[in-house]
Amino acid sequence: MTTLSAPLLPGSTLGVLGGGQLGRMFVHAAQAMGYFTAVLDADPTSPAGLVSHHHVQTGYEDAAGLAELARLADAVTTEFENVPATALAALGALRPVSPAAGAVAVAQDRAQEKAHFVRCGVACAPYAVIETAEQLAAVPADLLPGILKTARMGYDGKGQVRVKTAAELAAAWESVGRVACVLEKMLPLALECSVIVARGADGACVHLPVQRNLHRDGILAVTEVHAANLPDTVARQAIAGAISIATGLAYVGVLCVEFFVLQDGSLVVNEIAPRPHNSGHYSQNACDVSQFELQVRTMAGLPLTQPRQHSPAFMLNLLGDLWFAADGSQQTPPWAEVLALPGTHLHLYGKRDAKRGRKMGHLNITADSADAARATALKAAALLGIAPF
Ligand code: ATP
Ligand code: MG
Numbered sequence: 567m568t569t570l571s572a573p574l575l576p577g578s579t580l581g582v583l584g585g586g587q588l589g590r591m592f593v594h595a596a597q598a599m600g601y602f603t604a605v606l607d608a609d610p611t612s613p614a615g616l617v618s619h620h621h622v623q624t625g626y627e628d629a630a631g632l633a634e635l636a637r638l639a640d641a642v643t644t645e646f647e648n649v650p651a652t653a654l655a656a657l658g659a660l661r662p663v664s665p666a667a668g669a670v671a672v673a674q675d676r677a678q679e680k681a682h683f684v685r686c687g688v689a690c691a692p693y694a695v696i697e698t699a700e701q702l703a704a705v706p707a708d709l710l711p712g713i714l715k716t717a718r719m720g721y722d723g724k725g726q727v728r729v730k731t732a733a734e735l736a737a738a739w740e741s742v743g744r745v746a747c748v749l750e751k752m753l754p755l756a757l758e759c760s761v762i763v764a765r766g767a768d769g770a771c772v773h774l775p776v777q778r779n780l781h782r783d784g785i786l787a788v789t790e791v792h793a794a795n796l797p798d799t800v801a802r803q804a805i806a807g808a809i810s811i812a813t814g815l816a817y818v819g820v821l822c823v824e825f826f827v828l829q830d831g832s833l834v835v836n837e838i839a840p841r842p843h844n845s846g847h848y849s850q851n852a853c854d855v856s857q858f859e860l861q862v863r864t865m866a867g868l869p870l871t872q873p874r875q876h877s878p879a880f881m882l883n884l885l886g887d888l889w890f891a892a893d894g895s896q897q898t899p900p901w902a903e904v905l906a907l908p909g910t911h912l913h914l915y916g917k918r919d920a921k922r923g924r925k926m927g928h929l930n931i932t933a934d935s936a937d938a939a940r941a942t943a944l945k946a947a948a949l950l951g952i953a954p955f
Contacts, residue, residue: 567658570767579603581643582603583643588614591858591913607621613916616916626649641662641866651670651671665841679838687810691750691751691826691836694706702736705735712751713728715747716746757827761776763808763809763823771870774791775853789879822838824845860873880940882928882943884950885923885925886924886925888920899950903949907931909931931943
């Protein structure tokens with residue numbers, strides 16, 4: 567594995583695997599600091615490829631493409647957690663890669679991820695790994711009702727089936743093609759939250775404040791971040807858990823750790839994402855250092871300073887649904903009216919086709935108090951046709 571011997575200073579080129587919206591916002595942050603950027607993504611119109619200095623248009627397993635990225639870039643990161651571990655390992659032989667292939671491999675596999683939580687002593691939902699018919703038959707009854715989740719490749723609630731009985735569980739495992747899965751006990755959630763941690767190669771860790779998240783249909787809808795979004799004890803516990811998970815992986819880069827707060831007030835970890843996360847987008851407008859600048863700093867070996875949130879914030883996800891009127895015809899969301907509200911910050915990802923459930927952008931709302939930010943967020947939601955929260 568190649569490591570940095572000195573910080574990569576502005577003027578160097580930073581590479582990213584994946585050209586989605588997270589890559590695009592990484593590119594914007596890197597360019598603002600004077601770096602050149604290189605994106606690897608097969609799609610010629612990928613959100614990040616469109617704004618990067620260099621765009622290598624190949625798949626993640628294309629040896630020539632990976633070699634070209636390594637030639638262009640002085641260090642490489644990822645914005646997509648399902649990049650094949652072989653691609654990260656191949657790049658890691660040529661250039662410093664953060665996060666490293668091993669850490670990404672843990673985040674790619676729910677079974678490995680949960681084993682890591684257990685190793686770190688951070689409580690997660692009771693679960694069983696199901697890879698064989700024998701393991702299916704041996705599932706303890708007290709894990710039901712539960713959620714069967716494919717071990718790999720799930721996102722936005724995809725690859726998940728809610729099951730109440732052993733018969734439903736067996737049918738669900740058939741329906742996902744008998745691939746490796748974990749069955750998680752269905753927990754009584756009071757709320758969901760997440761923490762963004764950035765860890766440098768020297769082990770220094772900084773974090774953003776704890777985010778409170780509202781999901782709808784398995785997709786993040788609203789994030790709110792302000793002093794009173796969560797009880798202090800829960801917030802402190804979440805931060806400590808996130809740091810121990812990152813440290814246990816010897817992680818270098820930005821890591822998001824998602825948690826559940828249960829109805830009895832206890833905290834359990836849900837999953838990790840080895841990259842900036844949708845729930846951290848508010849940091850672009852509400853913190854003095856955004857999650858994307860943290861990604862730049864960690865991969866370039868620059869110092870990490872503890873970010874400071876200067877404004878209470880709400881983030882609304884803008885899904886493709888907003889581009890469709892009630893009668894199904896296409897429409898443009900009322901941007902001018904939304905932007906007339908003070909403290910609204912529009913981020914659109916440059917995706918050409920709006921589809922239902924597709925993340926097209928987000929709206930950050932900042933104000934001088936949480937109540938004012940919520941009031942503006944609710945007004946913006948009403949204008950956009952997002953249900954109140
Ligand atoms: P993403 O990658 O978009 O965060 P995902 O597809 O990886 O989502 P999870 O985070 O595992 O999915 O689950 C999606 C949502 O389903 C959670 O945010 C939570 O609302 C609900 N959920 C998941 N697991 C449980 C559980 N064990 N008990 C109760 N609710 C759960
Ligand atoms: Mg999740």
